[in-house]
Amino acid sequence: MKAIRSIFRLNFLNDLQYRSQALAGIATQFFFGFVFIMVYVAFYESGNTDKVPMPLTQLVSYLWLNQAFFSLIYIWTKEKDLISMIKNGNVAYELVRPINFYFKWYATMIAKRVSRVLLRFFPVLLIAYFLPKPFNLMLPSNLETFLIFLLSLVLSTFLVVAISMVLHMITFFTLNEKGVLEIFMSVSEILAGGTIPLVMFPTFLYKIAYVLPFRYTCDLPFRIYTGNISISNATPDIIGSFIWIIVVTLIGYLLTRKALKKAVIQGG
Amino acid sequence: MSFIEVKNISKTFKVAKRGSGLKNGIKSFFKRDYIAIDAASDISFEMDKGEIVGYIGPNGAGKSTTIKILSGILVPDSGTVKVNGLVPWVDRKEYVSNIGVVFGQRSQLWWDIPAIDTFDLLKDMYKIDEKAYEKTKNELISLLKIEDVVKVPVRQLSLGQRMRCEIAASLLHKPKILFLDEPTIGLDAVSKKIVRDFIKKINKEENTTIILTTHDMSDIEALAKRIILIGKGKILYDGTLQKLKNRYGNNKKVVITTQNRLSNINKKGIISHKKNEIGYEFIVDVNILTINEFLKYLGTKIEIEDVDIDNVGIDDVIIKTYEEYDL
Numbered sequence: 045m046k047a048i049r050s051i052f053r054l055n056f057l058n059d060l061q062y063r064s065q066a067l068a069g070i071a072t073q074f075f076f077g078f079v080f081i082m083v084y085v086a087f088y089e090s091g092n093t094d095k096v097p098m099p100l101t102q103l104v105s106y107l108w109l110n111q112a113f114f115s116l117i118y119i120w121t122k123e124k125d126l127i128s129m130i131k132n133g134n135v136a137y138e139l140v141r142p143i144n145f146y147f148k149w150y151a152t153m154i155a156k157r158v159s160r161v162l163l164r165f166f167p168v169l170l171i172a173y174f175l176p177k178p179f180n181l182m183l184p185s186n187l188e189t190f191l192i193f194l195l196s197l198v199l200s201t202f203l204v205v206a207i208s209m210v211l212h213m214i215t216f217f218t219l220n221e222k223g224v225l226e227i228f229m230s231v232s233e234i235l236a237g238g239t240i241p242l243v244m245f246p247t248f249l250y251k252i253a254y255v256l257p258f259r260y261t262c263d264l265p266f267r268i269y270t271g272n273i274s275i276s277n278a279t280p281d282i283i284g285s286f287i288w289i290i291v292v293t294l295i296g297y298l299l300t301r302k303a304l305k306k307a308v309i310q311g312g
Numbered sequence: 313m314s315f316i317e318v319k320n321i322s323k324t325f326k327v328a329k330r331g332s333g334l335k336n337g338i339k340s341f342f343k344r345d346y347i348a349i350d351a352a353s354d355i356s357f358e359m360d361k362g363e364i365v366g367y368i369g370p371n372g373a374g375k376s377t378t379i380k381i382l383s384g385i386l387v388p389d390s391g392t393v394k395v396n397g398l399v400p401w402v403d404r405k406e407y408v409s410n411i412g413v414v415f416g417q418r419s420q421l422w423w424d425i426p427a428i429d430t431f432d433l434l435k436d437m438y439k440i441d442e443k444a445y446e447k448t449k450n451e452l453i454s455l456l457k458i459e460d461v462v463k464v465p466v467r468q469l470s471l472g473q474r475m476r477c478e479i480a481a482s483l484l485h486k487p488k489i490l491f492l493d494e495p496t497i498g499l500d501a502v503s504k505k506i507v508r509d510f511i512k513k514i515n516k517e518e519n520t521t522i523i524l525t526t527h528d529m530s531d532i533e534a535l536a537k538r539i540i541l542i543g544k545g546k547i548l549y550d551g552t553l554q555k556l557k558n559r560y561g562n563n564k565k566v567v568i569t570t571q572n573r574l575s576n577i578n579k580k581g582i583i584s585h586k587k588n589e590i591g592y593e594f595i596v597d598v599n600i601l602t603i604n605e606f607l608k609y610l611g612t613k614i615e616i617e618d619v620d621i622d623n624v625g626i627d628d629v630i631i632k633t634y635e636e637y638d639l
Contacts, residue, residue, distance in 0.1 A: 050436035058425055137420040139385045142409045143437050305387065 055155035216303035237263030321391030366536030412487035416494030472503030
């Protein structure tokens with residue numbers, strides 16, 4: 045446990061060094077936020093929005109939250125150290141440590157995501173809040189909603205990292221993080237609600253997205269925040285998050301064991 | 313019972329092969345041919361505590377595979393390994409707490425931060441007691457002469473500096489066994505000497521058992537009395553370095569400085585001679601002709617101004633051995 049804490053601390057400190065990277069990240073997030081929001085504002089102002097399942101104020105907040113927490117919950121954040129280690133064989137060193145390989149990297153990924161988001165989320169939210177209507181971020185309707193949103197966001201982080209671990213472990217077999225994995229990632233990003241909330245999906249896609257774990261990483265927490273999912277409706281989803289975390293973590297753990305067992309350590 | 317017991321281990325890798333060119337590339341996309349490579353076949357040896365063994369062989373002989381099996385990273389297809397009563401890949405967690413590994417061609421240090429921060433992380437990973445850690449760390453740092461080096465981000469270090477930090481990192485938890493996989497590769501003379509002196513020292517003082525692979529025969533000469541020669545996955549020779557040398561005659565190179573010219577050299581034991589700018593260079597088999605007899609013989613013929621005696625490089629011996637086994 046102490047080791048995991050130490051890994052967490054070191055990664056955290058390491059990432060805090062990169063201030064300019066964080067500034068660039070914030071700028072990017074603003075850019076994308078505005079582009080998305082302007083498209084939707086135009087769409088809503090064109091009239092004929094009676095049947096839209098999400099009012100514009102909610103949608104705008106959803107998009108800002110998505111930008112603010114992007115570095116926390118984006119699924120395919122590549123862990124370059126891990127990937128290059130698998131490719132060039134440095135992973136050999138990881139295997140002579142008296143520490144569980146899976147949980148070490150799980151902790152590493154969480155640490156990196158948390159440190160990155162801590163440097164980015166606040167300015168985005170703060171500025172978004174003070175923007176003129178209809179571009180502004182609204183506050184959650186009550187404290188309870190906010191707390192459930194936070195819980196959901198924490199669970200989302202664990203789930204995202206569990207999914208990410210599975211994907212990285214596949215690299216052990218393919219020795220390449222591109223190709224099929226990248227297609228998979230763009231699809232899962234859409235199914236997570238990374239581009240638009242799931243309620244805007246056509247019915248068949250909505251149904252597919254609902255049986256998959258991805259929506260818990262993005263769609264769920266932000267729709268809870270905006271009030272699009274009410275507190276009473278959120279309970280089964282929170283339980284669902286827990287179950288998916290356990291399932292995906294287990295898959296990743298077993299896959300890691302299998303990968304390491306048959307791993308040919310690359311090179312000399 | 314020996315400290316390290318390796319019995320009949322074998323490991324085969326399946327490697328996809330393909331010919332060159334587009335046509336073969338496309339062909340291999342649909343149907344792959346695999347060839348089996350015996351990285352280790354029927355390898356057995358034993359080691360006592362505190363021994364240093366040089367594990368040598370040409371590239372691709374199976375050295376690294378054996379080291380990986382011994383350090384619990386790879387599981388052999390067959391055979392058993394017992395180290396200090398533990399099976400490396402079964403009791404992995406307990407086992408790896410007692411071993412240190414240095415892979416000369418890989419890095420365990422964090423690239424962007426000073427080595428000392430990686431050391432701190434390793435302390436927690438190996439659950440090293442704070443006091444013991446401080447003591448070991450300071451000892452290692454001063455022995456390897458890296459007082460200032462450890463405070464600089466690793467990416468700014470030279471290879472020699474980095475390698476010394478790598479070695480320190482592998483020894484913080486005071487392992488009973490140390491695996492050194494080409495620890496001096498690419499190092500300059502000074503760094504090499506520091507590393508070698510250090511290895512000798514911990515072997516003597518901590519009684520650390522050391523397995524060393526290298527292509528640098530001077531490493532072996534400086535450190536290991538016993539060598540295991542491996543080729544094509546098999547052990548070809550296991551014994552002292554001296555014995556291996558003797559197999560090919562115990563040759564010395566003698567350089568004589570002289571103004572005189574030499575003619576008709578004909579004595580048993582002088583294997584070859586050639587002229588150089590200051591005099592002559594001889595190869596003498598000292599099992600047949602001792603240096604003393606050789607100099608006496610030569611003294612009757614020419615005026616000897618200076619003598620320089622050298623061991624014939626072990627490299628030559630190794631090359632002969634490789635040739636003999638067709639490696």
